[in-house]
Amino acid sequence: MLALSLGLAWLLLAPLSLWLLVKGTNAERAGALVTLALLEAGTIAMHAAPHA
Numbered sequence: 001m002l003a004l005s006l007g008l009a010w011l012l013l014a015p016l017s018l019w020l021l022v023k024g025t026n027a028e029r030a031g032a033l034v035t036l037a038l039l040e041a042g043t044i045a046m047h048a049a050p051h052a
Helices: 002-023 026-048
Strands: none
Touching: 002 026
8 A cells, every 4th residue: 555655646746846846936946856855765665665
């Protein structure tokens, strides 16, 4: 279920974040960078977690 949630977050938040990086204000760009970094960190953490 966690993988599905992470995948859905990537599908929804990544395009929005990339759009904000191009068209957003400085605060929106900072938020977009944080969002992308957290998505990437979640993906790495999920890959590193032991599988049951």
